[in-house]
Every structure is written in structure tokens, then in C-alpha cells.
Amino acid sequence: MQSPEIIIIGGGLSGLATAYYLEQEGKTAHILEGRNRLGGRIYTHRSEEGPPIEMGATWLGKKHHHLMDLLGALDIDIRQQYMGPKGFYEPMSMVPPQLVDLPTEEDPTYRIAGGSDNLVQTLADRLNGSQILLDQAVTSLQKNETKCEIKTEKDLFQADIVVSTLPPKLLVEQVHITPPLPDDLRNIAALTDTWMADAIKVGLTFEKPFWRKPDSSGTIYSNVGPVYECYDHSSNNRYALKGFMKEAYHSVSRARRKKHVIQQLRRYYGEKADHYQRYHELVWRHEPFSYAPYEQDIIPHQNNGHSVFQNSFLDGRLLLSGSETASEFPGYMDGAVESARRTVRRIKSCF
Numbered sequence: 001m002q003s004p005e006i007i008i009i010g011g012g013l014s015g016l017a018t019a020y021y022l023e024q025e026g027k028t029a030h031i032l033e034g035r036n037r038l039g040g041r042i043y044t045h046r047s048e049e050g051p052p053i054e055m056g057a058t059w060l061g062k063k064h065h066h067l068m069d070l071l072g073a074l075d076i077d078i079r080q081q082y083m084g085p086k087g088f089y090e091p092m093s094m095v096p097p098q099l100v101d102l103p104t105e106e107d108p109t110y111r112i113a114g115g116s117d118n119l120v121q122t123l124a125d126r127l128n129g130s131q132i133l134l135d136q137a138v139t140s141l142q143k144n145e146t147k148c149e150i151k152t153e154k155d156l157f158q159a160d161i162v163v164s165t166l167p168p169k170l171l172v173e174q175v176h177i178t179p180p181l182p183d184d185l186r187n188i189a190a191l192t193d194t195w196m197a198d199a200i201k202v203g204l205t206f207e208k209p210f211w212r213k214p215d216s217s218g219t220i221y222s223n224v225g226p227v228y229e230c231y232d233h234s235s236n237n238r239y240a241l242k243g244f245m246k247e248a249y250h251s252v253s254r255a256r257r258k259k260h261v262i263q264q265l266r267r268y269y270g271e272k273a274d275h276y277q278r279y280h281e282l283v284w285r286h287e288p289f290s291y292a293p294y295e296q297d298i299i300p301h302q303n304n305g306h307s308v309f310q311n312s313f314l315d316g317r318l319l320l321s322g323s324e325t326a327s328e329f330p331g332y333m334d335g336a337v338e339s340a341r342r343t344v345r346r347i348k349s350c351f
Contacts, residue, residue: 004351007032007150007157009138009175010165012040013057013333014322016123017070017340018163019130025348028129030159032152034137034289038124040165041196041290041323042333044117045280050205051238052115055282056196057333058242059109064334066341074122077113082232084212087219088268097267099217111235116333137289138166140176143314161351163343165322165336167194168309173292177314185308190295192303192324195331197291199284200245202227202261204276209239211269220268226260241265250285257281304330310342316350319343 006022008015011033019029037043043056059081060067071078083105088097112119124132136152141162143149150157164171168189172181180186211218211232218232218241230243249257258279265273285291309325312318321343326335 004160005158006161006163007159008163008165010040010322011038011132012165012336013042013120014165014336014340016120017337018165018321018343019127020123021340021344023127023129025344030157031130031132032136032138033132033134036134038132039117039120042116042120043282044115047278049277051233051235051240053203053233053240053242053280054116055201055280057116058111060333061107061109064329064332066337067334070337071119076119076122078110079113081109081111083219084217084232086217087221088217090222090224093224099215102219138175142178143317148314148317161317161319161347163319163321167322168192168320168324169194170292181313188303188306188308191298193298193301194290195323196284198247200247200249201242201282202245203233203240203242203280205240205278206276209234210272227264250283254281301331319346
């Protein structure tokens, strides 16, 4: 039987992993990525003066066995997240920050050695036959008698099998699909949380890790904000702090966000907070390939891993993949890899 023509929509972790696993089965694919870069919601900011700053997916645990297996196959190491013995805790604005003892970590978190984009680039480098096309935002998908026709803003493609790794909400709302997808899928997808979509990540680089002292810490938990969590983000003798900002701050300017972050850090570090080298941020709500507004409130991970995403559509020619569709650890990097492995198993069994 002739190998099917396969198109993967999305060049994030799931799309790249799908192409990687397909090549191991002797099959190749075209990857259509709407951005001008690979990685999707993995984005590592790099500069000469500071360490890599993860503006997207960052952490994993050893329980994430699909991701761990992939990292092992690619000879990529992991590094334990440094927490330190103490952390700053701010319960309320009327109480000054407290330096508290942190409990011993029974299930430590890890980061990918060299940066999360090390995984992205390594996967891309391992793809020999598959073709990666950037700046190819898919606008429509139509099934005809023998093929699926995929239109982007630039080109027209045909395939026997289409694998969408887009967040389900973006797939059903931003891609015109003919014949229409079932109502149950569309309804569930429209109310599926897109991991990372509301996140605001901020990072600051410093010449020295002044917070690594007995009377300080780079670990911060704050009910006051605007940064509600912050961690030491140093690597290879280059130093940084990285945190999560409350999502309401998406509506203010970058300059105001930066000002609020520095003001907060002064509460813990005094004037040392003013001696940062660079300030970095990424407001994921401003990323059109990751975020679309919801008509009603949803909760974190809502409908992630829903059974409807395990089905095939367009008479078996459209498969849904991506982190939100995973049956294990949906919404995480491990879920992206699990969904890729599941998708490849399905393609292998049918063709």
C-alpha cells in the first residue's frame, strides 16, 4: 500500500513529535505552522548577557513518562528546579512579606537542560524527510471524495490524513471545515481551556544571584501580586528570576507591567531589584495562534482530555492531537507527547 500523504497542522511540541514518531514508522509528513517559528507554546527567550528565559512551557516531573521517554531517546538531560530552603510568602497587603521554610520536595520539578526550545530544535533536526513550512496559517479544511484540501493564507495543499495539533477552541473557531464538524465536538471544543492562553510570564536577568543567601530567596508566593509566583531561573552561572503575573494585567502597557514588577521585587530585595540587566515578558493573550476569547467563564483544564477528542472526523481523515486532547496529563508537555504517540498509533493501524 502506498504511504499516505500526511499534513500536520501546528509546529509545536505535539506536531514535531508526531512527525518524529511517524518517521520512525517509515512515514513522512508536512508540518504547516502559522507562526514564523517552531515551538508553539514553548518559547525560550535567548540573549547574550543572560540565561535562557522560558516564556512558555517550562517544568516537568518524572511522572511525565511520555516526555521523559522522548527526552531519553533524544539524549536530552533535565535539571532540577532550584527552590532553596526558604521562600517569601505574602498573605495580604497589610502584612509584610514573610521568609518561611519551604517543605522538602517529595516530587521535585525539573527543567529541560539547555532550555525548553532545546527539545523543539532537536526534534526539528531529527526530521529528515518531513518538511516544515512556517508562516502557513491554515484557514480552511475541506474533504472531497478522495483527499482533504487544506488552504493557508499563502498556499493550497492536499492530504490523505490531516492531524490538527491546534488547541481545540482555535481549530473550530478559526478554521473553516467542510463538511462541518459534529455539534458535540464544536460545543465541547469551544469550552475547552487552552493551556497557557491566559498566562503572563515575566523574567528579569541579573549580574549576581543576590537572593541566594540565608536571609533571602528567589522563590516567591504572593496573594498581593501582581506576580503571584516567582522562581530562580538561573543556569550556567547566568542569573534570572521568572514569574507569573496576574492575567488582568494584560490590559495595561508593557511599561506599566514592568513598573509594577520592579515595585513588587523591591518589597523583598530593596534597591537590588533596580539593578536588573533585562526585563522580558510574554502576554499569551496577545498571541493569536494560542488565544481566542471565551463567551463564558471556564475553569483551568476544563474539558482537557475529553473523550470526544479521541474520535476521528471527516470519515477518518481528520485526527485531533495536541496537549488538550491527551488522555494523560492534558495541558502539559507530557500530554503533547502522549497525544502524538496516540495519533501515530492510529495512523499506523489504518494505513
